Amino acid sequence: MRFAETNDELVDSIEYRADYYLGGGIRDGRVLAAMRLVDRAAFLPPRSRAAAYLDEPVDIGQGQTCSQPSMVAFMLDKLGIGPGMRVLEVGAGSGYAAAIAALLCAPGGSVTAAEILPELAAMARANCAAALGGAALGGRGGASALEVLCADASEGLPVLALFDRIFLSAGVSRPAFREEPLLELMSEGGILLYPEARGNMYRITRSASGLKRDSWPGVAFVRLRGRNS
Numbered sequence: 001m002r003f004a005e006t007n008d009e010l011v012d013s014i015e016y017r018a019d020y021y022l023g024g025g026i027r028d029g030r031v032l033a034a035m036r037l038v039d040r041a042a043f044l045p046p047r048s049r050a051a052a053y054l055d056e057p058v059d060i061g062q063g064q065t066c067s068q069p070s071m072v073a074f075m076l077d078k079l080g081i082g083p084g085m086r087v088l089e090v091g092a093g094s095g096y097a098a099a100i101a102a103l104l105c106a107p108g109g110s111v112t113a114a115e116i117l118p119e120l121a122a123m124a125r126a127n128c129a130a131a132l133g134g135a136a137l138g139g140r141g142g143a144s145a146l147e148v149l150c151a152d153a154s155e156g157l158p159v160l161a162l163f164d165r166i167f168l169s170a171g172v173s174r175p176a177f178r179e180e181p182l183l184e185l186m187s188e189g190g191i192l193l194y195p196e197a198r199g200n201m202y203r204i205t206r207s208a209s210g211l212k213r214d215s216w217p218g219v220a221f222v223r224l225r226g227r228n229s
Contacts, residue, residue: 003054078193166185
């Protein structure tokens, strides 16, 4: 395929590549539809926007990247975010994945996106507000329950209710990384998804019978910053 020149063409290429990406499989149509409503260019600094529609990580400053769109689609697909869910993202970067997740959990859901670097947290907050102002799934304002925090959420966040989905958008070092603080914040039926900086992607699903684990090899991410990384 030729290089994508628009956001729609980028999503077309993600859909096309899905059968060959990390073990294959067709992408969830809801994920692809949400990605069409969130223009990746709006989540990149001006100097990087020429690369917005390339299916690869793009620099956003502070030594961080906006993740490869195919990887974002893969992660959101494996999370299975649905309407009404409470979602926590750790390592929000420029806010791209958080904005898509906000559409997926609408109506009635919420996304808390935590970013430890103040400059990026401010960028993500502004990006999400601008990008989601006119976007809607299930009605105007359907994606408005999105909060961007400047915080170290590698060990979770104090919450009044449990999260249905938790995902990390930066890579951890095992065995130093501890799953337990995040698993404690997860509801029954909840999913925790996280990558190693170089290695595997892990998914842990909680049910009444215990924890189910899945993994996919061959991922690479910038390193997570925080106490539990």
